[in-house]
Amino acid sequence: MKASLITTGIFASVVSAHFSVTYPYWRGNSYPTQWTYPCGGVIANETTDQNRTLWPLDGGAIAFKPTHDWAQTYINMGLGANATQLNITLVAPFNQTSNGTFCFPKVTLPEGVEPKEGDKATIQVIQLSTRGGALYNCADIEFSSKAVDPSPEVCFNSTGVGAQPLDYDGPEEIKDDDDKDDDDKDDESSAISVNPNTIISVMLGALAVAGLMA
Ligand SMILES: *[C@@H]1O[C@H](CO)[C@@H](O)[C@H](O)[C@H]1NC(C)=O
Ligand SMILES: *[C@@H]1O[C@H](CO)[C@@H](O)[C@H](O)[C@H]1NC(C)=O
Ligand SMILES: *[C@@H]1O[C@H](CO)[C@@H](O)[C@H](O)[C@H]1NC(C)=O
Ligand SMILES: *[C@@H]1O[C@H](CO)[C@@H](O)[C@H](O)[C@H]1NC(C)=O
Ligand SMILES: *[C@@H]1O[C@H](CO)[C@@H](O)[C@H](O)[C@H]1NC(C)=O
Ligand SMILES: *[C@@H]1O[C@H](CO)[C@@H](O)[C@H](O)[C@H]1NC(C)=O
């Protein structure tokens, strides 16, 4: 009983800082395992393979719903029906700011990536929190000349949501821990600041206590 109360508390706070990918529609709900490389713990299977979004041959829209004040963000692609190497950079790393919905209406493919009609691929969105924890999500696509752009209800930027170049403050910031409280407030309740090992040891600890008390 005690253990389940404790773990419920942890997982409730874990969920609050996750993000979802709304276009192309994500492979599946990754909330419980979103820190797992490469696709947030959502493994491709026959069902997810049937639900690919048709995406234009020269690239298309990517929309997601971030929940952090800001996050260092990467968007990559892997070619193939079940790509394991997500090694094509679609968007250079950037600072995605504020929460809500964020959308690039047209992400073009890098030079040399020339998919054919029907080729399959996986798009990976990574968000790194202020403390360096990483969250992963994947969306599976099929390149097609019949792809239709998402509506403005799907592809938009919420008020205040945007992107800016990454600005590293360097060692000064690392030494100066005074503003830690402000910067990290958002992350106090985030998944990524909770190491899964910590969760496990807390669970084991709680179970051990429960066991000792029983
Ligand atoms: C396939 O993966 C999805 C997403 O994780 C999951 O919801 C579904 O149950 C899985 N289906 C099968 C047949 O394993
Ligand atoms: C995709 O690859 C993963 C591991 O690389 C494997 O577990 C999974 O079964 C594969 N899915 C399909 C549909 O081939
Ligand atoms: C398949 O994708 C659509 C959006 O393209 C989504 O609404 C639906 O929930 C997805 N189905 C599954 C089983 O993931
Ligand atoms: C990405 O990975 C694939 C599959 O392993 C490989 O064939 C390809 O050369 C790699 N591309 C880059 C740019 O590293
Ligand atoms: C952004 O986060 C704030 C503070 O948590 C919340 O009040 C607001 O509803 C969020 N906005 C959106 C669009 O999710
Ligand atoms: C959202 O903001 C990004 C970054 O400024 C921008 O590239 C993109 O075009 C915007 N999306 C929309 C739908 O205006």
Ligand SMILES: *[C@@H]1O[C@H](CO)[C@@H](O)[C@H](O)[C@H]1NC(C)=O
């Ligand atoms: C990202 O943008 C936010 C808001 O402007 C800023 O506070 C933060 O320092 C930036 N982070 C990086 C790494 O550029």
